[in-house]
Amino acid sequence: MESGLEIARAAAETAARQSYGKLVAWLAARTRDVAAAEDALADAFAAALERWPRTGVPKKPEAWLLAVARRRRVDAVRRRLTSEAGREHLKLIAEEAEARMTDEDLPDERLRLMFACAHPAIESSVRSPLILQTVLGFDAATIASAFLVSPATMGQRLVRAKSRIRETGIPFRVPEQAELGERLDAVLEAIYAAFAEGWSDPAGTETRRRNLATEGIWLGRLVASLLPEEPEALGLLSLILFAESRRAARRSAAGDFVPLAEQDCLLWDRALIDEAEALLSNAAAKGIIGRYQLEAAVQSAHAARRLTGRTDWAAIRELYDALLSIAGSPVVAINRAVAIAEAEGAVAGLAALYVLGDDKRLDDYQPYWAARAGLLARLGQVPQACEAYDRAIGLERDPAVRRFLQEKRAVLRN
Amino acid sequence: MRYMLLIYVNEAAMAAAPTDKTYEISAAYGAYTDALKKSGAWLAGDRLKPTQAATSVRMVNGKTNVLDGPYADTKEQLAGFYMIEAEDADAAIAWAARCPAASAGTVELRPIWEQTM
Numbered sequence: 185m186e187s188g189l190e191i192a193r194a195a196a197e198t199a200a201r202q203s204y205g206k207l208v209a210w211l212a213a214r215t216r217d218v219a220a221a222e223d224a225l226a227d228a229f230a231a232a233l234e235r236w237p238r239t240g241v242p243k244k245p246e247a248w249l250l251a252v253a254r255r256r257r258v259d260a261v262r263r264r265l266t267s268e269a270g271r272e273h274l275k276l277i278a279e280e281a282e283a284r285m286t287d288e289d290l291p292d293e294r295l296r297l298m299f300a301c302a303h304p305a306i307e308s309s310v311r312s313p314l315i316l317q318t319v320l321g322f323d324a325a326t327i328a329s330a331f332l333v334s335p336a337t338m339g340q341r342l343v344r345a346k347s348r349i350r351e352t353g354i355p356f357r358v359p360e361q362a363e364l365g366e367r368l369d370a371v372l373e374a375i376y377a378a379f380a381e382g383w384s385d386p387a388g389t390e391t392r393r394r395n396l397a398t399e400g401i402w403l404g405r406l407v408a409s410l411l412p413e414e415p416e417a418l419g420l421l422s423l424i425l426f427a428e429s430r431r432a433a434r435r436s437a438a439g440d441f442v443p444l445a446e447q448d449c450l451l452w453d454r455a456l457i458d459e460a461e462a463l464l465s466n467a468a469a470k471g472i473i474g475r476y477q478l479e480a481a482v483q484s485a486h487a488a489r490r491l492t493g494r495t496d497w498a499a500i501r502e503l504y505d506a507l508l509s510i511a512g513s514p515v516v517a518i519n520r521a522v523a524i525a526e527a528e529g530a531v532a533g534l535a536a537l538y539v540l541g542d543d544k545r546l547d548d549y550q551p552y553w554a555a556r557a558g559l560l561a562r563l564g565q566v567p568q569a570c571e572a573y574d575r576a577i578g579l580e581r582d583p584a585v586r587r588f589l590q591e592k593r594a595v596l597r598n
Numbered sequence: 599m600r601y602m603l604l605i606y607v608n609e610a611a612m613a614a615a616p617t618d619k620t621y622e623i624s625a626a627y628g629a630y631t632d633a634l635k636k637s638g639a640w641l642a643g644d645r646l647k648p649t650q651a652a653t654s655v656r657m658v659n660g661k662t663n664v665l666d667g668p669y670a671d672t673k674e675q676l677a678g679f680y681m682i683e684a685e686d687a688d689a690a691i692a693w694a695a696r697c698p699a700a701s702a703g704t705v706e707l708r709p710i711w712e713q714t715m
Contacts, residue, residue, distance in 0.1 A: 332691050548637045548692075577626060578633025583701040586626055 196236035198402075203245035204229045205319040209297035210290050213356040218297075218318055219346045228252035229321055246290050294319050295410045296356040298403075301345075302370035303354045310341045312374035312381075317342055320399055330381045330396050358411075368411070372420045372476060375403045379424045401428060408463070418467035419476030422460045426483030429456035441588040449490035457487050475511040478503055482519075497526035514545055518555050530562040550579040554589065561596055569596055600641060600710040601682050601690040606674040607703030609648050626698040634682060639693060643680035674703050681710070 204225060211221035228249045242248040301314040313327045328338035348354070359367045379400025404421040411417045433451035436442055464480045482503045489495050504520035517540055525533020537556055546552045557572035573593035580586045615623070627645075634640035649668040656663045668675060680697070684690035687709075694705040 332695055333688055334691065337687060548633065574629040574632050575636065577629035578631070579696055581695045581700065583698075586698070587622065590622055590625055 192240075193237040196241055197233060199241040199245055200229065200232040200236055201320045201399075203249055204232070204321045205294050205297075206290055206292055207246055207249055208318055208321075209293040209356075212300075212318070213293045213296055216300075216350050216353065216356065218300075218349055219343070222318065222321075225249060225253050292410070293356070294406065295358055298371050298374075298407070299358055299367060300349055300354050300356045302367070302374050303349075304367075304370065305352050305354055306345050306348060307341075308370070308373075310345045311370060312377040313338060314342060314345050315371075315374050315403065316378055316396075316399065318346075319403065322399075330378075364414070365416075368414060368416060371407065372416060375400055375407065376420060376424070376476075378403065379427075383427060397428065400424060413470070415467040415470040415472050416474040416476050418463045419474055419478075419480050422463035422467065422480035423476050423483060425456045425460035425463070426480060426487060429453040429460065429487070435584060439584060441582070441584040443588075444486060445495070452487070452490060457490075460484070460487075473506070473510070475507065478507045478510070482507075495526070497523050501527050514540060514543055514549065514552070518552050521559075522555050525559055525562075530559045534559045534563070548579055550576055553579060557589075557592070561592070566596055569593075599684060599686065599690075600712065601684055602708045602710060603643075603680040603682060603690075603694055603697060604676060604706040604708065605678040605680075605697065605699040605703065606672075606706065607677045607699055608673065609675045609677065612677075613648070623698060623702075630697055631680075633696070634680065634693065639682045639684060641681040641683055643678070643682075645678040646676060648677075649675045677703075 207225055208218070208221045211224065212218045215221070231252050232245075232249060236242070297318055298315055301318060302311045306314065313331060316322045316327050317324070324339040324342055325335040327342075328335040331338070333341075358364070379397055382397025382400055401421075401424055404417075404424050408417045408421040429452050430444070430447060432453070433447040433449075434442055442448075460480065461484060464477065464484055467477050467480075482500055485496055485500050485503065501520065501523040504516060504523050507516045508520055518537065521533050521536035521540075523533075524536045534556070537552075537559065540546060540552070553572050553576035557569050557576055560569035560572055570593055573589055573596070577586055577589045577593070580589065612620075612623075631640065631643060634643075652666075652668040654665045654667060654669050656665075677699070682690065682693055684693060687707075690707055690709075694700060694707050697705050699705050
């Protein structure tokens with residue numbers, strides 16, 4: 185359990201990341217130079233991460249960071265360490281930002297920064313890491329571990345992406361309504377990727393990853409609050425809150441994996457479920473359906489088990505039908521096949537799975553083999569089921585899930 | 599590209615594990631090897647006998663020096679290896695992360711130095 189000290193430390197860290205992100209966004213929006221904005225604030229941010237947990241968060245956190253950045257700048261100029269571009273930013277800090285800070289709070293331009301980071305001209309795999317670094321101040325090594333990439337590679341990708349923002353002249357603005365939908369998708373996808381990477385450490389044993397899920401939720405909240413009329417922004421937040429509500433139920437006391445169908449609903453977080461439900465109905469009221477709302481609706485149907493004691497698989501199957509038609513992917517097709525199996529029987533489910541045929545991407549996609557193994561096992565096709573279980577076990581990286589699959593396979597053999 | 603996955607685990611802890619645990623671990627390796635093969639990534643791989651069976655050989659001042667035991671005395675010991683074919687470092691890291699050793703010890707990933715003509 186977390187101690188009071190831990191909680192205070194986490195609160196200070198969150199405040200430091202928020203103020204830092206606001207300042208980076210504000211500076212970068214003016215110069216398009218994200219790297220220089222980070223450079224100018226790096227020392228001050230490090231000092232805040234080190235000091236605030238002990239002293240508490242200052243009254244005007246952004247002003248505190250700026251003051252430290254200025255003081256450090258004097259030292260740095262003496263030592264001639266600051267880059268040319270970093271110096272430009274420090275001039276901005278000195279002249280404009282501080283003038284503003286005295287009478288009002290800095291305008292929140294993090295949404296614009298996120299749109300720049302998730303711009304179509306930026307390679308899609310680096311968008312999520314870029315947002316985590318610029319908006320939240322995570323270092324390349326932390327992001328690299330979460331995304332299973334080497335720190336050196338991640339560092340290079342981030343540097344390249346930032347120079348691309350500058351060189352290509354990517355704008356820091358929230359797109360007009362006409363193109364908002366598509367552009368927002370990229371932002372939401374990046375946030376979802378951050379959450380999903382954090383989610384893949386269900387036991388929460390790795391602090392880095394657990395933080396990532398928390399930060400994903402936080403980014404989701406930020407976008408939903410800044411774009412309250414966008415149903416998909418609300419849908420995404422709803423989806424990740426539904427997932428988060430089940431965190432405590434995903435593992436037994438012994439650390440064993442507990443599949444959704446066997447989870448104890450009493451361990452689900454009621455408050456999060458209520459919030460997710462409210463977001464979803466708010467989104468649905470706007471009358472524009474989308475991928476995240478549908479996925480959230482699937483989660484809502486699962487969450488209903490806590491009230492009805494059963495899962496409405498026919499409804500879930502229909503939701504996946506709709507998802508398949510607007511955002512088809514092997515992942516959706518597999519989930520749909522599982523829903524069909526529950527609603528209509530394993531034979532129908534397996535048929536839906538086999539339609540995927542020999543999509544090469546499935547060769548090393550664990551959920552496909554796990555689903556296939558489960559359905560074959562139900563039909564008593566033991567050798568084929570064992571083979572599929574082996575494949576799933578070999579592709580799993582979470583030891584608890586691996587153990588779970590091994591037990592399933594062992595039961596089959598007996 | 600070809601990559602070497604060097605598996606380091608704590609030998610003493612492995613030796614002390616109960617039988618059913620040992621069985622579970624070797625089944626996990628079996629499944630992992632199988633998944634590598636079926637995905638076309640597997641090139642080679644084997645388990646090594648414990649460091650008790652190791653011999654270190656070195657020439658010092660023209661004399662052959664043969665010692666019992668491994669080259670370096672470390673907390674985790676080299677216990678096996680895989681050589682795989684992977685599109686790039688990301689794909690190789692994904693395979694390393696799935697290796698049962700990644701959750702019990704360390705998997706060191708090394709690209710093979712390819713000979714160019």
